[in-house]
Amino acid sequence: MDGARILNKALLDKVVAAEEAAALIPAGVTVGMSGFTGAGYPKAVPLALAKRIMDANLRGEKFRISIWTGASTAPELDGALAMVDGIELRLPYQSDPVCRKKINAGEMEYIDIHLSHVGAFVRSGFLGKLDLAVVEVTGILPNGDLIPSSSVGNNKVWLDYADKVILEVNSSQSERLEGMHDIYEGFALPPNRKPIPLVHPSDRIGTPYLRCPQEKILAIVETDSPDRNTPFSLPDDASRRIAGHILEFLADEVKKGRLPHELLPIQSGVGNIANAVLFGLQDGPFDHLTSYTEVLQDGMLELIRSGKMLVASATAFSLSPQKNDELNAQMDRYRSSIILRPQEISNHPELIRRLGCLSMNGMIEADIYGNVNSTHVNGTAIMNGIGGSGDFARNAFISFFMTPSTAKAGNISCIVPMVTHVDHTEHDVHVIVTEQGLADLRGLSPKQRAERIIENCAHPDFRPPLREYFRRALLTSPGKHTPHVLEEAFSWHRNLLRTGSMRT
Numbered sequence: 423m424d425g426a427r428i429l430n431k432a433l434l435d436k437v438v439a440a441e442e443a444a445a446l447i448p449a450g451v452t453v454g455m456s457g458f459t460g461a462g463y464p465k466a467v468p469l470a471l472a473k474r475i476m477d478a479n480l481r482g483e484k485f486r487i488s489i490w491t492g493a494s495t496a497p498e499l500d501g502a503l504a505m506v507d508g509i510e511l512r513l514p515y516q517s518d519p520v521c522r523k524k525i526n527a528g529e530m531e532y533i534d535i536h537l538s539h540v541g542a543f544v545r546s547g548f549l550g551k552l553d554l555a556v557v558e559v560t561g562i563l564p565n566g567d568l569i570p571s572s573s574v575g576n577n578k579v580w581l582d583y584a585d586k587v588i589l590e591v592n593s594s595q596s597e598r599l600e601g602m603h604d605i606y607e608g609f610a611l612p613p614n615r616k617p618i619p620l621v622h623p624s625d626r627i628g629t630p631y632l633r634c635p636q637e638k639i640l641a642i643v644e645t646d647s648p649d650r651n652t653p654f655s656l657p658d659d660a661s662r663r664i665a666g667h668i669l670e671f672l673a674d675e676v677k678k679g680r681l682p683h684e685l686l687p688i689q690s691g692v693g694n695i696a697n698a699v700l701f702g703l704q705d706g707p708f709d710h711l712t713s714y715t716e717v718l719q720d721g722m723l724e725l726i727r728s729g730k731m732l733v734a735s736a737t738a739f740s741l742s743p744q745k746n747d748e749l750n751a752q753m754d755r756y757r758s759s760i761i762l763r764p765q766e767i768s769n770h771p772e773l774i775r776r777l778g779c780l781s782m783n784g785m786i787e788a789d790i791y792g793n794v795n796s797t798h799v800n801g802t803a804i805m806n807g808i809g810g811s812g813d814f815a816r817n818a819f820i821s822f823f824m825t826p827s828t829a830k831a832g833n834i835s836c837i838v839p840m841v842t843h844v845d846h847t848e849h850d851v852h853v854i855v856t857e858q859g860l861a862d863l864r865g866l867s868p869k870q871r872a873e874r875i876i877e878n879c880a881h882p883d884f885r886p887p888l889r890e891y892f893r894r895a896l897l898t899s900p901g902k903h904t905p906h907v908l909e910e911a912f913s914w915h916r917n918l919l920r921t922g923s924m925r926t
Contacts, residue, residue, distance in 0.1 A: 427561040427591045428642065436642045440466035443588050443641040444474050449485040450510075451553035454544075454580035457499060458492035458738035458765065459692055459717050462573030464556045464590045465498050465647040472502035479506060486510040490544075490552070492575020492737070492765055493537060493716075493809060494518070496650035504530065513549070514540050515807040526803045534797065534807040537716065538769035541579040545611055555584035558645075559632065560595040567631035570603045571595050572649055573738030574762050578605055581634040589634075592645045598753035603762045604628045620773055623687050623714045624733040626761065651743045654720055657698035660826045660857035664695055665702035667860040668782070668822060671853065673707060675820075683707075687714035689774070689814045690722065691783035692740050695824050697721045699782055704730060714777050716768045716810045718760065720745045726759045727752075735761045737768040769810045774817040781818035783811040785825050788879070789841045790872040790892060791904055792848035792863050794823050801842030808845050815850045827856035827881040835884040837875060839891045840911035854879050868904040869896075 425434050444467050447453065457463025471487075478485040488511040489503065500518035503509050507529070512521060514535035524530040535543070543549050557577050560569040570577065572595055581587060606628040608616060620627050657665070675681040685708050690696040700721025703711065713722055713734040723745050725731035739762075741749060749756055767773065774781075785796045786805065794815075795801075797808055815821040823846070825836045836856065848871070854861045859878035863871045876888045891910055899905035 425644070427593055427597075427644070429564045430562050430566045430636075433562060433566070433636065433639065433642060436639055437644060438641045440470040440643050440645075441473075443467050443643050444470035446586075446588065446640050447471055447487065447554060449478075449487065452488040452490065452551060454490045454552050454555045454557075454576065454584055455495070455499060456492065456557040456571065456573065456575060456577050456580070457495035458573035458575035459494055459740040460496045460650040460652065461738045461740060462558050462571035462575070462595075462649065463491070463495040463499050464558045465592070466590060466643050466645045467556050467588060468499040469502050472506050472508060475503070475506045475508040488512070490514070490540070490549070490576070490580075492573060492577070494806065498647075498650075515809050517806040522804065522806075532804065532807075534804065536769075536808060536812045537765050537810045538771060538813040540576055541609065541764070541766040542611070544576075544579050544583055545609070552580065552584045553586070555580035555587045556590070557581060557587065557632075558590045558592050558595075560599050561591060561597060562589070562642075563631070566636055567633055569597075569600045569630075570605070570632050570762065572599065574603060574605070574764050575737055576765060577632055578764050579766070581632055584638070586640045587634055587638045588640055589642045590645050591642060592647060594646050594648045596750045596753050598750075598757065601630050602757045602760055603630050605630070605632055606764060606767050609766065618767070618770065618773060620767070621776075623712045623735040623777065624761070628763075649739075649746070651741055651746045653742045653744075654697050655694050657694065657701065661695045661698035662702075663857035664824050664826075664855050665698040667855050668699050668824075669702050669706050671860055671862070672780075676708075684710040684712070686778040686780050686819055687712045687735075689713070689715040689779045689781045689818070690717075690719065691809070691811060692717050692719065693784050695784055696782055699824075700725060704728060714768075714774070714779050716765060723749060723756070726756060731759070733759050733761070735763060735768065737763055737765040765810070769813040771813055771817045774814055778819035779814060779817070781811075781814035781821045783815060783821075783823055785823045785836075785846075787836045787838050787841050788823060788825070788851070788854050788875065789838050790875050790888060791868050792851045792854065792871050792875065793841050793844050794846040794851050794854075795841040795843045796823075796845045798843035812846065812850075815846050818852075820852050821846075821850060822853045822855060823851055824855045827858045827879060828884070832881070832883070835881060835888075837880040837884065837888065839888065839895075839914055840906060840908075856880075858882075
């Protein structure tokens with residue numbers, strides 16, 4: 423690391439070691455850090471800061487900061503800082519086990535926000551002052567423009583609104599990422615908002631570069647560290663069956679004339695089930711596919727490689743090590759088919775609705791009326807967060823939610839009488855899919871939805887108690903539109919907590 427990626431000579435004087443940069447971050451500040459699904463996050467400065475906080479702890483000094491990101495990061499950031507109790511508040515999404523433990527123990531504040539809201543909240547001042555930004559980039563051009571890294575996320579808003587900036591220039595990121603990004607410059611607050619001129623996932627409406635006034639840059643740290651690229655598990659039987667149900671449904675929608683043969687832009691949440699659906703599309707009858715999503719996974723890269731998918735618009739990569747190596751080896755080929763945008767654009771509700779996205783996301787549980795819990799276990803313990811699923815589900819042309827029908831080795835039903843926490847109401851959920859089957863809820867009343875979900879999606883072991891619950895609800899519920907026996911609905915979860923099982 424010799425400054426080869428820093429082509430603006432005036433900035434070479436700001437190159438320092440990670441420890442020196444971390445020393446510029448005082449306790450009590452709010453820091454916007456790059457990163458989205460383990461891609462493009464700063465690696466060296468957070469680790470050095472964690473060491474500094476640990477030393478402060480040994481001296482009996484309290485040292486905590488608030489951290490805003492694009493979405494989840496990695497152990498070098500979230501994990502390291504949470505381990506030393508260095509995070510006062512975290513937003514808008516996380517998936518780190520140490521963070522999760524501290525949040526659920528009440529030792530860390532957490533604000534779970536729709537990802538499309540964060541930029542506007544910062545611009546409006548709803549979240550308070552942003553003191554500092556720590557952003558990873560691929561390189562710095564002679565004119566000072568910044569080549570974005572493997573995620574864009576909220577980086578533009580961090581660079582625009584932070585008082586001071588620390589950059590990490592990561593030579594592990596391919597220089598050939600240059601030109602893949604599309605950074606939209608037209609954000610404004612009401613009443614000055616203008617229509618966003620994007621009408622197809624392939625449209626480019628901005629510049630390939632991020633920009634930051636040089637006087638705001640406190641320090642630059644050179645790194646050579648890869649992203650956390652987590653292998654995807656091979657699709658299991660449940661994932662393959664879920665994928666099969668969705669592909670059959672899509673083929674039927676095309677046959678009925680409700681979808682074009684090339685489908686509509688696909689959004690796919692992160693995870694093995696979503697990836698199985700993408701790999702299923704590889705062998706399906708659909709061609710000339712497009713994607714308008716937030717994360718580009720292995721299955722989507724494979725669709726582009728084979729020619730099945732023409733273009734994928736996202737805000738970040740989430741690739742296995744093997745697929746990441748393939749991307750870097752064939753970057754010139756993929757760059758013309760992949761666009762990375764700010765998450766305010768990738769997750770923008772108006773664009774999602776206008777483009778007519780097919781939204782596919784995972785969940786923890788669904789109830790018999792179609793309400794979905796995607797964030798909390800037993801109603802109180804956060805798992806990760808809502809992420810972008812709400813942005814897409816509320817505005818999609820068709821919104822799918824997917825899960826195996828059971829959890830914990832078959833002892834817990836993922837179809838329940840009443841969810842313990844609602845992230846997506848029945849009004850935003852069009853299709854529920856498990857390995858047992860698919861329930862198309864469009865055009866159905868609540869009672870009709872209940873019958874279809876129980877019979878199509880619940881595991882056979884849990885259908886009898888769900889049928890019995892619904893029967894008693896029909897008889898005894900004061901209101902007959904969405905019948906419930908609240909005491910029994912709650913007792914499902916009390917029994918679950920007490921016995922770990924709801925099997926009959």
